[in-house]
Amino acid sequence: MSETGRFSLLIVDDDKGMRQSLLELMGAAGWQAEAVARADKALERLKVLTPDVILSDVRMPGMTGMELLARLHPELSPPLVLISAHGDIPMAVEAMQAGAYSFVEKPYEPRRLLSILTHAAEQSRMRARNAQLKARLFELSGLDRVLMGQTPVVAELREEVLDLAPMDGAVMILGETGTGKELVARALHDLGPRADRPFLAINCAALMPDSFEAEMFGVAQGPEGRLQAATGGTLFLDEIASCPPVVQAKLLRVIEDQQVFPVGGAVPVAVDLRVMSATNEDVEQAVAEDRLRRDLLFRLNTFVMQLPPLRQRRDDVMLLAAHFLEDYARLHEIGAPALDHEDAATLMAHDWPGNVRELRNVCARRVMLARRGGGSMAAALTQDRGGEDVPDTLREAVAAFERELIGKAIKAHEGRMDAAAEALGIGRRTLNEKIVKLGLDKAALL
Known part of the structure; x- marks a missing residue:
């Protein structure tokens, strides 16, 4: 894409006269244009150049225009318009089905060619702006x-x-x-x-x-x-x-x-x-x-x-586990437990009927075990939290664990409740309910 705001074009044609003619036409129309004689040269230029549109001949020595089209990424590469003196309706249909933006026959009509290229460039820039907007939204929202x-x-x-x-x-x-x-x-x-x-x-x-x-x-x-x-x-x-x-x-x-x-x-x-x-x-x-x-x-x-469900996205299990371990370790002010081969095997072999919530809870128990100087993912997965310092009833144990974890989350995020809820993996409504139920004083925590 041109830094000056002008549309940009990469021309691919083995005919020197045609390349010169197209360069003159595009220059007169206010475009930035560059021309190469072979499709393999175009691929080399695309490593450092991002034109708004590619205009390529179909029949050339070596790689053809249709083969060039097949080498382009359908979503990331600029739109490609094919041009050929040998074109016919079946070839045009094949080109469009293969992903070409449009197809033009030689000799071309300048105004029609400019119209097609302009529409392709506008679509290309709109797609790029949408991609930038989505990337910005990811960054602002923390959606990732x-x-x-x-x-x-x-x-x-x-x-x-x-x-x-x-x-x-x-x-x-x-x-x-x-x-x-x-x-x-x-x-x-x-x-x-x-x-x-x-x-x-x-x-x-x-x-x-x-x-x-x-x-x-x-x-x-x-x-x-x-x-x-x-x-x-x-x-x-x-x-x-x-x-x-x-x-x-x-x-x-x-x-x-x-x-x-x-x-x-x-x-x-x-x-x-x-x-x-x-x-x-x-x-x-x-x-x-x-x-x-x-x-x-x-x-x-x-x-x-x-x-x-998590079992349908097993390749994410290790990434999620590492993230949750870091989160809970930071809340408890200790180093995150390292995941060894046995831990990985345990995590990947489990079916995770409770999905991401279950994985998060397992990681929370793993960090609690690490605070006592030991533990493994297998122990955390079987809810083996050890026998030391365990309150008399399960209800008291869960309440004590939640009270400590929620208090540290609120303190770590300086009272920002949405951020604390996200770190804990629960909704804001659930966090508010637990604060009331557990009798936590938010002001005292800060």
């Missing part, structure tokens, strides 16, 4: 940390999040327990136009029909409901297939009408909410068993995202 991994399925998932975040349609997120459904929903919210408004996460399995309207819709002349307080933001319905049927009907009306009736009120109150939902169940089976309304499902599944 929230959805960490190098396997193709995770890379595609990150791209899907970036594609869906600016839209306002409902998103249903499907996946097994522990795959990160709420983290994906938060990423969609944080990268979208509603990021400065609330993200309201509701556990549908815990909703009580008797108190639902007062809690969610508010009371006339009384407290504002949670949906009104979150207007302009995102409503995340977790475990939607476990929602009581009576509540499903009420949610459906809210989603359809975008308004609520406070308890005791006669006038509706408008709300503006983007709706996301999640479940680890088969939604069609839930509908067939009358546990999920089909009309509600149709309102929720405008876009559907399927999160992969």
Whole structure:
């Protein structure tokens, strides 16, 4: 791409007269153009040059234009326009099917050729700007940390999040327990136009029909409901297939009408909410068993995202384990335990039914074992936390562990709750609930 802002072109043609003619045409049109006589020379130039478009003859000594096209990366390389005096309709069709941007016959009509090349250059630059924007969004949002991994399925998932975040349609997120459904929903919210408004996460399995309207819709002349307080933001319905049927009907009306009736009120109150939902169940089976309304499902599944289980992305296991070990080691102010061959074999042999959440918990136990001077991934995986300094009951042990870990996370991130929740691998709502349950004093920790 030209640094001056002018479009740039790499011409590939073995005919010296044609190369000169094309250079003069493009120069007169204000383009930056360079010409080479062979396709192999073009590949060499592309190592140091990034033109907006490539214009290549089809029949040349050595590598042909069609062979050059096959050597180009379909997404990263500039668009290629083929030009030939021997062209015919079948060749043009073959070229387009192989990925060529367009096909032009010699002798060319200058205005038509310029029009084709200009459109190709504009598309090329738009693709480059989109790639830069996505890279910047990754950097700003930490999406590559929230959805960490190098396997193709995770890379595609990150791209899907970036594609869906600016839209306002409902998103249903499907996946097994522990795959990160709420983290994906938060990423969609944080990268979208509603990021400065609330993200309201509701556990549908815990909703009580008797108190639902007062809690969610508010009371006339009384407290504002949670949906009104979150207007302009995102409503995340977790475990939607476990929602009581009576509540499903009420949610459906809210989603359809975008308004609520406070308890005791006669006038509706408008709300503006983007709706996301999640479940680890088969939604069609839930509908067939009358546990999920089909009309509600149709309102929720405008876009559907399927999160992969960890066993389908085994190449990410070691990367994730190293990351989690570093996180927990930093919280406990010790060095991260090194992963040896036995640890790697243990991690790769496990099926991870609890997915990324299970792996994170195993790494947390591994760090706790390291604090006592020993341990292995095999011991952490079997929940062998040793016999020293263990409280009398499992409940007390878990509470003590969570209290210490959450306190250190809040302190390490200087009270930034979103960052602390991300480091702990839980949602902000879950973190708030645990702080209250465990009786932690945030102010005292800071």
